[in-house]
Amino acid sequence: MTSLLQPYLLFVGDVSEPGFAKTALGLRDWAGPICVGEMAITADAVATGLPRLSARDAVAMGAKSLVIGVANRGGIIAPAWVPALVDALAAGLDIVSGLHARLATVPELADAAARYGRRLIDIRTPPPGIPVATGARRSGKRLLTVGTDCALGKKYTALALARTFAARGINADFRATGQTGIMIAGAGIPIDATVCDFTAGAAELLSPDAAPDHWDVIEGQGSLFHPSYGGVSLGLLHGSQPDLFVVCHQPGRERMLGSTAFAVPDVREVIDLTVTLGRRTNPAIRCVGAAYNTAHLSAAEADALLAAESARLGLPVADPMRGGAAFETLVDACLA
Amino acid sequence: MTSLLQPYLLFVGDVSEPGFAKTALGLRDWAGPICVGEMAITADAVATGLPRLSARDAVAMGAKSLVIGVANRGGIIAPAWVPALVDALAAGLDIVSGLHARLATVPELADAAARYGRRLIDIRTPPPGIPVATGARRSGKRLLTVGTDCALGKKYTALALARTFAARGINADFRATGQTGIMIAGAGIPIDATVCDFTAGAAELLSPDAAPDHWDVIEGQGSLFHPSYGGVSLGLLHGSQPDLFVVCHQPGRERMLGSTAFAVPDVREVIDLTVTLGRRTNPAIRCVGAAYNTAHLSAAEADALLAAESARLGLPVADPMRGGAAFETLVDACLA
Numbered sequence: 001m002t003s004l005l006q007p008y009l010l011f012v013g014d015v016s017e018p019g020f021a022k023t024a025l026g027l028r029d030w031a032g033p034i035c036v037g038e039m040a041i042t043a044d045a046v047a048t049g050l051p052r053l054s055a056r057d058a059v060a061m062g063a064k065s066l067v068i069g070v071a072n073r074g075g076i077i078a079p080a081w082v083p084a085l086v087d088a089l090a091a092g093l094d095i096v097s098g099l100h101a102r103l104a105t106v107p108e109l110a111d112a113a114a115r116y117g118r119r120l121i122d123i124r125t126p127p128p129g130i131p132v133a134t135g136a137r138r139s140g141k142r143l144l145t146v147g148t149d150c151a152l153g154k155k156y157t158a159l160a161l162a163r164t165f166a167a168r169g170i171n172a173d174f175r176a177t178g179q180t181g182i183m184i185a186g187a188g189i190p191i192d193a194t195v196c197d198f199t200a201g202a203a204e205l206l207s208p209d210a211a212p213d214h215w216d217v218i219e220g221q222g223s224l225f226h227p228s229y230g231g232v233s234l235g236l237l238h239g240s241q242p243d244l245f246v247v248c249h250q251p252g253r254e255r256m257l258g259s260t261a262f263a264v265p266d267v268r269e270v271i272d273l274t275v276t277l278g279r280r281t282n283p284a285i286r287c288v289g290a291a292y293n294t295a296h297l298s299a300a301e302a303d304a305l306l307a308a309e310s311a312r313l314g315l316p317v318a319d320p321m322r323g324g325a326a327f328e329t330l331v332d333a334c335l336a
Numbered sequence: 337m338t339s340l341l342q343p344y345l346l347f348v349g350d351v352s353e354p355g356f357a358k359t360a361l362g363l364r365d366w367a368g369p370i371c372v373g374e375m376a377i378t379a380d381a382v383a384t385g386l387p388r389l390s391a392r393d394a395v396a397m398g399a400k401s402l403v404i405g406v407a408n409r410g411g412i413i414a415p416a417w418v419p420a421l422v423d424a425l426a427a428g429l430d431i432v433s434g435l436h437a438r439l440a441t442v443p444e445l446a447d448a449a450a451r452y453g454r455r456l457i458d459i460r461t462p463p464p465g466i467p468v469a470t471g472a473r474r475s476g477k478r479l480l481t482v483g484t485d486c487a488l489g490k491k492y493t494a495l496a497l498a499r500t501f502a503a504r505g506i507n508a509d510f511r512a513t514g515q516t517g518i519m520i521a522g523a524g525i526p527i528d529a530t531v532c533d534f535t536a537g538a539a540e541l542l543s544p545d546a547a548p549d550h551w552d553v554i555e556g557q558g559s560l561f562h563p564s565y566g567g568v569s570l571g572l573l574h575g576s577q578p579d580l581f582v583v584c585h586q587p588g589r590e591r592m593l594g595s596t597a598f599a600v601p602d603v604r605e606v607i608d609l610t611v612t613l614g615r616r617t618n619p620a621i622r623c624v625g626a627a628y629n630t631a632h633l634s635a636a637e638a639d640a641l642l643a644a645e646s647a648r649l650g651l652p653v654a655d656p657m658r659g660g661a662a663f664e665t666l667v668d669a670c671l672a
Contacts, residue, residue, distance in 0.1 A: 195532070234567040
């Protein structure tokens with residue numbers, strides 16, 4: 001499994017547009033306590049609100065990795081960034097990147113990493129040696145977030161559930177399957193970058209045998225109903241063999257992301273199909289509730305919608321970002 | 337899409353055990369007319385029954401590619417093979433390999449390929465630039481073979497159907513998704529080696545828009561019920577958007593290949609799940625029949641079984657390897 005050293009220094013470089021700094025801003029929001037500061041190379045770079053530090057100062061504050069928190073068009077490592085990245089390696093930091101371009105293809109970075117004994121970690125690249133799935137049952141408990149579509153809160157729901165489990169004294173781990181999730185957790189496997197023969201095997205590797213009372217809360221990917229990514233979701237479902245799943249949904253989204261000829265399915269359809277397919281590797285699989293992204297609604301509208309949907313589905317329905325009583329009910333149901 | 341030049345010279349090298357020459361023997365059986373001969377480097381190498389030729393003689397007979405038809409433990413390119421492979425490149429042949437080791441990692445081969453302007457083609461490596469699937473409907477007709485399990489006749493069924501369609505004057509192409517199929521067809525994409533985000537996209541690329549009366553007969557992979565490979569099968573199903581599918585089955589096989597804790601599903605279950613999932617990208621999908629591998633049965637036993645299963649399922653059931661009236665009935669149903 002990909003494994004990162006924390007805490008992080010967030011590299012914002014020379015990028016001044018917040019839309020290109022989503023990784024840095026997401027880490028600030030979701031992993032603030034493990035981010036010691038930001039590193040810029042121009043004065044007008046995006047400000048995360050964290051202290052602006054040199055690599056050496058960050059190391060003195062405990063930083064272990066520099067995370068590239070920005071992207072540019074093309075996903076390349078800009079030549080202007082390289083001296084700062086070499087400085088970070090010299091100061092003792094690993095470099096972590098989610099860009100398309102691989103760090104080691106920049107000769108100066110490959111040389112400096114070898115010279116200073118640091119790692120260049122490309123989050124998009126799965127670790128070597130992922131085995132074919134066996135389907136063998138594993139000990140411990142597992143919860144998977146699934147979706148009516150892509151990009152509607154599967155990561156945030158899993159993070160919120162894992163944190164709430166932990167806050168209640170439950171032994172729980174968030175298991176990351178995407179780039180941002182891996183950076184937040186410090187470990188994980190980029191499931192959608194695995195070779196398809198090994199996707200279920202990667203999911204098995206991600207949530208290994210554990211104590212009987214331990215929960216793995218696994219970040220879902222894609223949707224069984226997405227014409228581009230259904231196979232990713234099925235490999236992850238089979239390999240995760242979850243006991244419980246939570247369906248994530250964006251109320252009001254009517255067409256599938258990137259495939260607008262396809263309607264977003266009803267939550268009930270997703271529940272039925274996930275049970276049909278998931279019971280192949282865990283006959284006891286069941287839906288424990290749903291997580292709706294209601295950011296576009298007022299508090300009153302959201303409360304009314306969540307209550308109506310909970311009544312319609314006969315299951316707890318909450319917005320993990322809003323928290324509140326509905327979310328506590330969902331957590332109670334998971335741990336019941 | 338990977339594309340090979342035919343006809344072939346089959347390399348059997350120094351391998352004397354037929355179990356390690358399955359590719360050469362399979363090509364002899366399924367692509368005999370496009371194999372001009374075999375090339376050995378020791379006298380006791382496996383004999384395919386084709387003429388034993390030098391590279392230069394094979395080229396004189398029209399050969400365009402040397403196909404490595406043998407494997408050894410570890411899937412490496414044996415040092416003893418290299419001089420013969422260099423001779424083949426010098427004689428004007430491409431080299432085609434399904435081994436794990438990549439041809440171009442052998443410096444002598446990389447040098448010779450560059451010097452003589454020939455290609456080193458690793459069948460296991462998908463072509464670059466596979467797009468994410470769009471789910472958009474394509475013109476032409478498509479048939480996909482699916483399975484109750486792995487390795488029970490999906491390739492042979494698709495080949496037999498495509499050939500029989502062609503023999504009846506129908507415009508049809510066999511679309512290969514695995515190594516042996518690609519070697520037989522001379523083109524295809526190794527679906528199970530694609531990155532899972534692009535598996536459905538690879539299937540879309542494999543069977544592009546075609547004339548309204550054209551049939552793509554697509555080689556299936558894995559099984560939706562296999563705990564290791566279900567995601568591969570779903571990506572291929574979504575991307576293929578078949579109008580018809582044929583379920584391939586091995587009567588008497590009770591446990592899934594490599595995952596013996598899992599029972600082989602009933603053909604009826606496979607039909608239902610394939611329709612449930614396949615209608616996402618082709619609402620008109622339907623099962624047209626089943627193909628049973630009855631090699632282990634007598635002719636009378638096979639006939640009785642096929643008739644009984646046909647009555648039970650209400651669909652044509654045939655063994656494509658036996659052919660006969662049952663198979664003609666299956667073909668009639670496809671083309672009805």
